[in-house]
Amino acid sequence: MKCIDFNGITKQYFVKGKHSNGKITAVDNLSFSIEKGEIFGLLGPNGSGKTTVVNLLTGLLVPDKGKIRVLGLDPLRDWKRLRYSFGLVPQESPLYPELNAYQNLEFQGALYLKSLKEIKDRVEHILELVELKNRASEKIKNYSGGMKRRLAIGKALLHEPEIIFLDEPTLGVDVQGSHRIWDYIKMLARQGKTVLVTTNVMSEAEYLCGRLLIIDSGNKIAEGTVDQLKSSLGKEEIIIRKKPSLDDVFLHYTGRTLRD
Amino acid sequence: MISDILTVMWKEGKEIMAYLSGRSKLSPLIFVSVFGLFLPFQMGKIWVESPMVLVYSGWAALFLVNSIIADSFAGERERYTLETLLASRLSDRSILFGKILVAVVYGCGMTWLSLLIALVPVNLMHGQGGLLLYPLTVGSGIVGFSLAGAGLAASAGVLISLRAATVRQAQQTLSITTMLLLFVPVFGVQALPYGWKARIVEALTAVDATRVVIAAIGLLVLLDIGLLAIAMARFKRSRLISD
Numbered sequence: 001m002k003c004i005d006f007n008g009i010t011k012q013y014f015v016k017g018k019h020s021n022g023k024i025t026a027v028d029n030l031s032f033s034i035e036k037g038e039i040f041g042l043l044g045p046n047g048s049g050k051t052t053v054v055n056l057l058t059g060l061l062v063p064d065k066g067k068i069r070v071l072g073l074d075p076l077r078d079w080k081r082l083r084y085s086f087g088l089v090p091q092e093s094p095l096y097p098e099l100n101a102y103q104n105l106e107f108q109g110a111l112y113l114k115s116l117k118e119i120k121d122r123v124e125h126i127l128e129l130v131e132l133k134n135r136a137s138e139k140i141k142n143y144s145g146g147m148k149r150r151l152a153i154g155k156a157l158l159h160e161p162e163i164i165f166l167d168e169p170t171l172g173v174d175v176q177g178s179h180r181i182w183d184y185i186k187m188l189a190r191q192g193k194t195v196l197v198t199t200n201v202m203s204e205a206e207y208l209c210g211r212l213l214i215i216d217s218g219n220k221i222a223e224g225t226v227d228q229l230k231s232s233l234g235k236e237e238i239i240i241r242k243k244p245s246l247d248d249v250f251l252h253y254t255g256r257t258l259r260d
Numbered sequence: 261m262i263s264d265i266l267t268v269m270w271k272e273g274k275e276i277m278a279y280l281s282g283r284s285k286l287s288p289l290i291f292v293s294v295f296g297l298f299l300p301f302q303m304g305k306i307w308v309e310s311p312m313v314l315v316y317s318g319w320a321a322l323f324l325v326n327s328i329i330a331d332s333f334a335g336e337r338e339r340y341t342l343e344t345l346l347a348s349r350l351s352d353r354s355i356l357f358g359k360i361l362v363a364v365v366y367g368c369g370m371t372w373l374s375l376l377i378a379l380v381p382v383n384l385m386h387g388q389g390g391l392l393l394y395p396l397t398v399g400s401g402i403v404g405f406s407l408a409g410a411g412l413a414a415s416a417g418v419l420i421s422l423r424a425a426t427v428r429q430a431q432q433t434l435s436i437t438t439m440l441l442l443f444v445p446v447f448g449v450q451a452l453p454y455g456w457k458a459r460i461v462e463a464l465t466a467v468d469a470t471r472v473v474i475a476a477i478g479l480l481v482l483l484d485i486g487l488l489a490i491a492m493a494r495f496k497r498s499r500l501i502s503d
Contacts, residue, residue, distance in 0.1 A: 058347045060497055083349040092340030096271070098278035110267045111348050139278070155344075 002069075003163065003194045004034040004057065009066035011052055011218075026052040028218040029066070034196060034211075039189045041209030042198040045254050049218040050198035051091060054165050057196070058088055071162065084112065086163040087156030091171060093148045094155065097141035101132055101151055104140060105158055112159035122158055129184075130154040146177030153184055163194045170204060182208055202246040214253050221253045261354050268350065268358025269365070276328060276366060287327070288370060295320060296377030304386040307378060308394050314473060317371055317402040318409035318480070325367035325410045326438055329417030330430035332359040333500070338426050346497045356495055360414045360488070367410035375402060401473050408480035413438070415487035422494055 011027040026049045034040045044050050055061040056068060059075030059082065068075055073082050088094075095104050105126055109119035127133040130150040140148065149169065156164055166185065170178040178201075185208055188195055199205050205212055206226050214221040214229075222229055229249045244252075280288060295316070300307040307313060336342035345355065375394070383392050394402065417434050424430035449457065464472060 055343075060343065060347055080349055080351075083347065088344055088347045090340065090343045092343075094341050094344035096275060096341055097339060098275050098282070099271075103274055107267070107271045108348075110270070111264075111350060 001036045002033050003036040003038070003071060004040075004196070005067075005069040006030065006032050006053070006057070007067045007069075009053075009056060009063045009068060011049075011056060011061060011063050026218050027056070027063075030215065030218060030220055031066075032213050032220070032223065034194060036194055037189065037192045038211060039185060039195045039197065039209050041205040041212040042196060042215065043200070043202075043205055043212055043250060044198075044215040045200070048216050048254075050215065051167055052218070053215075054088070054090075054167050054196070054198060058086065058165060059083075084159065085161055086165060087159070087161040089149075089152050089156045089164070089166045089169055091167040093140075094152055095140045095143075095148060098139060100137050100139050101127065101143075102136040104151065105155060108155050108158045126154040126158050129157075131180075146173045146180075149173050149177065149181060150184075153181065157188075161193070163196070164188055166195065166197045168198055168200065170199070170201060178204070202250055206246045214250065216254045222249075261351065264350055264354035265358045265361065268355055269362045272332075272359060272362040273365075276362070279328075291320075291324070291370065292374050292377060296374035297381055300378035301381040301385060304382060305392060307382050308392050308398070311398070311401070311469065311473070313375070313394070313398060314401040314405050317375065318405035320371045320374065321364075321367040321406040321410035322413040322438070324370050325363045325413035326417060326434055328366060329359075329363045329414055330421055330424070330434050331427050332363070332418050333421040334424040334427045334430040335421075337424075337500075342500065346500060352495045352497070353492070356418065356491060360411075360418055360491075363414040363417070364407070364410040367413065368406045371406045371410075372402075397470060401477075404473070404477040405480075408477050408484060411484035412480055412487070415484055415491055419487055419491045419494065422491065422500065 009027055009030050010025065012023045012025050015022060015024050028049075030049075030053070042050050042053060052061065056063055057070060057075060059079045062076060070082055071085055075082055095101075096107070099107070102123060105123040106119060109123055113119045113122060124133075127136050130153065132147060132151055132154070135143070135147065140151070143151070149171075153166070153169065156166075164185075169181050169185070173181065182204065185195055185197065197205070197208060209226070211223070211225055212229060213223045222232065224232070226246060230244055230246070233244050233249060233252055303310075333342065336345055379393065386392065416437060417430070420433045420437065421430045424433065449460070452460075
């Protein structure tokens with residue numbers, strides 16, 4: 001069953017600067033779909049349009065062209081219904097640094113849950129899940145990058161959404177922290193939730209994602225499972241390295257030029 | 261919508277309290293000491309009877325709101341919390357009103373607190389056995405002026421903060437706007453020809469003082485409503501993200 005349908009979407013930004021004036025195409029006639037319960041990876045170099053895709057799916061941006069359906073609903077027209085159905089973990093920490101972990105989750109709970117008891121129970125459960133119960137009364141500004149990331153994921157899960165959007169979930173997190181976050185994501189998929197992960201980390205995509213979409217400059221470059229993408233490389237390269245890594249696949253499709 | 265506004269106010273209030281209990285914990289204390297103790301002690305009876313206290317209440321509320329309102333949206337943008345706030349199920353109005361109301365409550369609350377504390381030194385030093393209180397008309401004026409002043413700063417501040425990239429940028433724009441708002445009428449009146457000034461003074465003294473106060477509050481309220489309407493019209497989620 002299709003959970004997300006992103007159909008022929010184009011999104012342009014108007015850029016006004018000292019040296020450049022005009023429109024930048026962030027997403028260019030891009031189409032893909034995600035099945036329910038799938039972990040779908042969106043890969044691309046910096047500035048390739050991954051965050052724009054997430055913002056379009058959550059209804060934060062308006063597409064210039066094309067049609068988006070999330071759980072059969074329009075993110076712009078049906079935003080109020082849809083926002084109960086997804087959790088968002090943006091690239092940067094979405095936590096209030098002057099508040100503690102409990103208060104951050106309490107605020108999220110107050111937005112989505114009905115009773116004070118329900119809020120308290122869910123907050124306690126999430127703090128246990130992300131292993132921050134003993135640090136719950138500490139201000140976020142004192143947290144490490146990994147702790148912030150875990151709590152941000154917990155915040156997105158608090159209202160038990162059907163879909164989770166994770167924008168570079170392990171950015172700046174150490175190996176242990178990254179593996180713990182991967183465990184959470186795998187757990188979500190086992191619970192039947194649909195997960196969209198954007199990432200630059202090929203090992204992450206390889207470990208987590210059932211299907212991948214590689215984009216560059218807002219265009220679709222390649223799509224498929226990890227095995228399909230690996231086998232799509234030419235014979236010549238397979239001779240050089242028996243089994244190419246996902247890093248090789250990514251670099252093959254997007255090149256080695258720095259984007260920023 | 262009311263419960264959503266209250267939820268936003270709760271979050272904003274916690275942030276303000278955390279901010280004030282941190283590095284800035286001295287500023288409210290200094291404010292209350294100067295305007296709740298020092299000045300009333302020096303001015304004595306005039307503090308509770310003169311219409312000057314009305315000007316003070318409007319100015320103080322405006323100043324207090326100015327000190328926190330720049331953070332409303334620019335701060336969320338700077339801390340990267342704006343995206344998830346806008347992606348939540350909260351309506352545009354509940355976010356906007358929640359942020360404005362919490363600033364008004366803070367500005368008016370602190371102003372009224374300092375004015376209440378001011379009664380202590382005034383009565384201790386100048387009470388002469390009786391109880392000095394603000395007359396009903398002055399008290400009503402205080403409430404009106406402080407609410408209108410706080411509302412003006414909050415709606416103008418939110419409008420500026422909506423488009424500012426950083427809190428510093430919002431604060432600078434807000435400071436310049438406030439200075440223009442306060443000084444242009446003062447210098448403008450001074451620049452008028454002598455005859456005009458005399459006519460204005462004559463007109464003001466001929467009119468009942470209560471009417472002047474009501475008219476001034478009414479003018480401020482109209483400005484508040486106008487700025488609030490502009491802020492509501494300019495609150496576009498997609499523009500806030502792409503900006």
